[in-house]
Amino acid sequence: xxSRECNAVVSEPVFVTSExxxxxxxxxxWELPNYKPGQFTVLALPGSAPRTELSDPESEEEKRNPDKxxxxxxxxxxxxxxxxxxxxxxxxxxxxxxxxxLFALKRGDxxxxxSKMSGTFTLNEIPEESNVxxxxxxxxxxxxISMIRTFLTPGTSRKFTVVHGARHSWDLGYRSELTALMQMxxxxxxxxxxxxxxxxxxxxxxxxxxxxxxxxxxxVAKEWGFQPTPENSHVFLCGNPGMVEDTLSLLEKDGFxxxxxxxxxxxxxxxxx
Numbered sequence: 001x002x003s004r005e006c007n008a009v010v011s012e013p014v015f016v017t018s019e020x021x022x023x024x025x026x027x028x029x030w031e032l033p034n035y036k037p038g039q040f041t042v043l044a045l046p047g048s049a050p051r052t053e054l055s056d057p058e059s060e061e062e063k064r065n066p067d068k069x070x071x072x073x074x075x076x077x078x079x080x081x082x083x084x085x086x087x088x089x090x091x092x093x094x095x096x097x098x099x100x101x102l103f104a105l106k107r108g109d110x111x112x113x114x115s116k117m118s119g120t121f122t123l124n125e126i127p128e129e130s131n132v133x134x135x136x137x138x139x140x141x142x143x144x145i146s147m148i149r150t151f152l153t154p155g156t157s158r159k160f161t162v163v164h165g166a167r168h169s170w171d172l173g174y175r176s177e178l179t180a181l182m183q184m185x186x187x188x189x190x191x192x193x194x195x196x197x198x199x200x201x202x203x204x205x206x207x208x209x210x211x212x213x214x215x216x217x218x219x220v221a222k223e224w225g226f227q228p229t230p231e232n233s234h235v236f237l238c239g240n241p242g243m244v245e246d247t248l249s250l251l252e253k254d255g256f257x258x259x260x261x262x263x264x265x266x267x268x269x270x271x272x273x
Contacts, residue, residue, distance in 0.1 A: 140239025
């Protein structure tokens with residue numbers, strides 16, 4: 001921890017809501033290495049960095065060690081084809097140590113950005129002819145944004161579908177981008193789902209419930225015109241652990257199997273919560 005330094009600069013913090021943000025960070029004096037869409041890296045700030053006013057008070061340990069860097073891993077949302085900056089989609093944890101400090105950042109502030117990207121939650125071993133279903137909740141959509149921005153190719157028969165769940169419509173980060181992509185690219189589908197439609201300011205006309213319900217209701221099959229099966233599709237799950245486990249159980253009933261290096265399957269999980 002002592003070897004960390006603020007080696008990057010905040011280029012653009014964009015607040016989706018008061019508790020979610022899209023953060024772009026540019027390396028200062030070094031080049032981003034190659035990485036695979038779906039991977040993650042580390043962000044870190046010293047304990048002396050200010051916290052947002054929306055957060056809980058800092059802990060006694062943080063007060064005692066103001067020079068100690070607080071580090072956490074975050075999935076990368078930007079395309080691996082672009083090396084100017086890395087983009088992250090982050091939720092404020094009011095009682096946390098790092099996110100309250102991230103939410104206090106302004107353009108030009110310095111931060112530590114990890115130079116090593118890690119993780120196997122990627123599309124690299126997925127056959128090009130296989131359809132891909134990307135299911136997530138909250139900021140679990142971040143690795144999918146990187147995948148879509150990098151791999152989505154118009155005019156192919158391979159289908160991509162993002163199923164994204166949140167409590168409210170305003171919590172659906174990247175909704176505008178994904179909606180526009182669906183209108184422009186024939187092999188891409190976007191299914192936003194909210195779980196609290198009665199709290200919407202403007203009536204919600206889309207799907208309601210939970211992400212796992214979308215599989216039970218066959219929403220992807222309705223969009224595609226045929227049933228996703230282990231023979232024609234790979235499924236990715238990321239976000240709330242309850243959603244991940246429930247959806248995995250439903251998929252297993254339909255013949256899908258969790259993937260591992262020793263025992264390859266068609267369901268890929270990211271359990272980072």
